[in-house]
Amino acid sequence: xxxxxxxxxxxxxxxxxxxxxxxxxxxxxxxxxxxxxxxxxxxxxxxxxxxxxxxxxxxxxxxxxxxxxxxxxxxxxxxxxxxxxxxxxxxxxxxxxxxxxxxxxxxxxxxxxxxxxxxxxxxxxxxxxxxxxxxxxxxxxxxxxxxxxxxxxxxxxxxxxxxxxxxxxxxxxxxxxxxxxxxxxxxxxxxxxxxxxxxxxxxxxxxxxxxxxxxxxxxxxxxxxxxxxxxxxxxxxxxxxxxxxxxxxxxxxxxxxxxxxxxxxxxxxxxxxxxxxxxxxxxxxxxxxxxxxxxxxxxxxxxxxxxxxxxxxxxxxxxxxxxxxxxxxxxxxxxxxxxxxxxxxxxxxxxxxxxxxxxxxxxxxxxxxxxxxxxxxxxxxxxxxxxxxxxxxxxxxxxxxxxxxxxxxxxxxxxxxxxxxxxxxxxxxxxxxxxxxxxxxxxxxxxxxxxxxxxxxxxxxxxxxxxxxxxx
Numbered sequence: 001x002x003x004x005x006x007x008x009x010x011x012x013x014x015x016x017x018x019x020x021x022x023x024x025x026x027x028x029x030x031x032x033x034x035x036x037x038x039x040x041x042x043x044x045x046x047x048x049x050x051x052x053x054x055x056x057x058x059x060x061x062x063x064x065x066x067x068x069x070x071x072x073x074x075x076x077x078x079x080x081x082x083x084x085x086x087x088x089x090x091x092x093x094x095x096x097x098x099x100x101x102x103x104x105x106x107x108x109x110x111x112x113x114x115x116x117x118x119x120x121x122x123x124x125x126x127x128x129x130x131x132x133x134x135x136x137x138x139x140x141x142x143x144x145x146x147x148x149x150x151x152x153x154x155x156x157x158x159x160x161x162x163x164x165x166x167x168x169x170x171x172x173x174x175x176x177x178x179x180x181x182x183x184x185x186x187x188x189x190x191x192x193x194x195x196x197x198x199x200x201x202x203x204x205x206x207x208x209x210x211x212x213x214x215x216x217x218x219x220x221x222x223x224x225x226x227x228x229x230x231x232x233x234x235x236x237x238x239x240x241x242x243x244x245x246x247x248x249x250x251x252x253x254x255x256x257x258x259x260x261x262x263x264x265x266x267x268x269x270x271x272x273x274x275x276x277x278x279x280x281x282x283x284x285x286x287x288x289x290x291x292x293x294x295x296x297x298x299x300x301x302x303x304x305x306x307x308x309x310x311x312x313x314x315x316x317x318x319x320x321x322x323x324x325x326x327x328x329x330x331x332x333x334x335x336x337x338x339x340x341x342x343x344x345x346x347x348x349x350x351x352x353x354x355x356x357x358x359x360x361x362x363x364x365x366x367x368x369x370x371x372x373x374x375x376x377x378x379x380x381x382x383x384x385x386x387x388x389x390x391x392x393x394x395x396x397x398x399x400x401x402x403x404x405x406x407x408x409x410x411x412x413x414x415x416x417x418x419x420x421x422x423x424x425x426x427x428x429x430x431x432x433x434x435x436x437x438x439x440x441x442x443x444x445x446x447x448x449x450x451x452x453x454x455x456x457x458x459x460x461x462x463x464x465x466x467x468x469x470x471x472x
Contacts, residue, residue: 019058020068028059032352041065044072047246053330056352079243179211182220191224229253257281285310 016028031042031054045054048071060068179194180187183202188194191211198204210220212227216234221227229251238248240255244262249255257279260267266276268283272291277283288297288309297307299314303321308314316338319325325335327342331349336342344366353363355370359378364370371383390400392407396414401407409431412419418428420435424443429435439445 016059018061018064019054020060020064023061025061028061029065030056031058031060032056035069039072041068043245044068048072048075050246055350057350083243180213182213 015024015026017024018028019031029041031045032040034040041060042054042056042058045052045068048068178187178189179191181194181197181202183198183204186197188197194211195206195209198209199206207222210222212221212224214220214227214230214234216231219230221230232250236250238250240249240252241247242249242255242258242262244259247258249258260278264278266278268278268280269276270283270286270291272287275286277286292309294307294309297309299308299311300306301308301314301317301321303318306317308317319337323337325337327336327339329335329342329345329349331346334345336345347365350365353365355364355367356362357364357370357373357378359374359380362370362373364373368383371381372385375381375383376385388402390402392402392404393400394407394410394414396411399410401410412430416430418430420429420432421427422429422435422438422443424439424445427438429438
């Protein structure tokens with residue numbers, strides 16, 4: 001372990017360091033390199049070893065690349081065979097249940113029809129039991145005996161027995177539930193009774209009544225299924241895994257919506273324009289933002305009276321007012337109010353520029369900046385070109401700047417603070433550009449490799465201390 005770390009310290013100019021085995025060499029692959037299936041090494045790392053933070057500027061040696069390909073292929077094979085096995089099990093179960101029903105029936109037409117009738121009656125009774133809970137223990141026992149009798153009649157239908165078993169288990173769990181009215185202090189043992197009470201005594205519309213309340217937060221729901229889906233978010237267990245990228249989701253609905261983005265079928269078309277979208281949520285947001293007048297937006301900020309069409313946008317805006325910054329960068333100490341701001345900031349730690357102009361050699365980290373470039377210099381696109389004004393004025397001298405971070409760096413010249421440090425020799429500067437210039441002149445490191453050099457030399461002081469203790 002010490003030898004590998006010391007080899008990264010003594011590497012020559014132009015050598016790269018493998019992010020797995022820490023060996024130094026020249027012909028290493030960057031994690032943005034794609035294989036024959038057009039899958040990047042970075043994607044494979046994030047799918048196979050999600051516990052580690054992998055960055056696009058990392059490098060990997062040939063031996064570790066072969067191991068990664070083997071692990072990724074094994075993972076893909078396991079996922080594929082699991083999907084095939086589940087499909088075959090579902091077909092076998094369906095075929096077995098139909099064969100048992102036909103084999104055990106004395107008179108084929110009459111018995112099948114009777115079984116279907118009993119199954120429908122049983123399912124109707126189960127649904128009514130789920131919606132209308134018993135008022136006392138006697139009612140609960142009568143429901144229980146009826147369900148037992150119906151389940152006994154349906155022993156030849158395995159799927160219906162499973163449904164009945166799950167329904168009876170949910171029923172037992174819901175017997176102690178109380179449905180409290182949020183207009184008065186009354187409580188009821190059944191959701192239907194609460195709905196009737198609200199309609200009769202409070203003149204409410206039945207469609208606006210939400211009898212199912214969450215125990216962990218103030219939210220209410222119109223059905224028990226919506227409540228159970230909501231409770232899963234409190235548990236935070238991401239058991240639904242995407243087969244394309246390995247990302248986990250809490251509910252199957254979230255997983256299906258995510259996989260639609262991979263397929264990119266764009267089945268939802270807007271009636272007012274030519275745009276199409278992958279999910280119903282996306283087209284709904286599009287209609288609210290683009291085709292709905294802002295005067296009809298129902299989420300209005302109480303502080304600055306700015307309207308918003310979507311609640312998530314309103315919540316993000318309110319966090320800016322409150323100074324709530326819960327999204328922290330794992331590479332530095334900065335925090336942000338939204339996930340989008342954090343992702344934009346994370347790109348500043350890397351020099352990977354994925355968005356390239358097709359008319360010139362300019363490359364950008366952000367797609368929005370590329371669109372502004374296309375509209376400003378090449379006259380292509382309908383992006384609104386922002387008008388830049390120097391709103392950030394220094395209170396020590398007459399200088400003014402377009403961005404707040406530029407003014408902050410300028411203030412360092414007045415205070416004498418030097419927060420930017422060379423990752424190799426620990427020399428400090430008051431501007432980040434001076435660090436890049438210093439790396440090029442003093443350490444023969446090009447400015448475009450400055451961020452990679454910083455990452456490769458992370459922990460050099462700790463390694464020096466470890467070596468010093470080892471030599472003692």
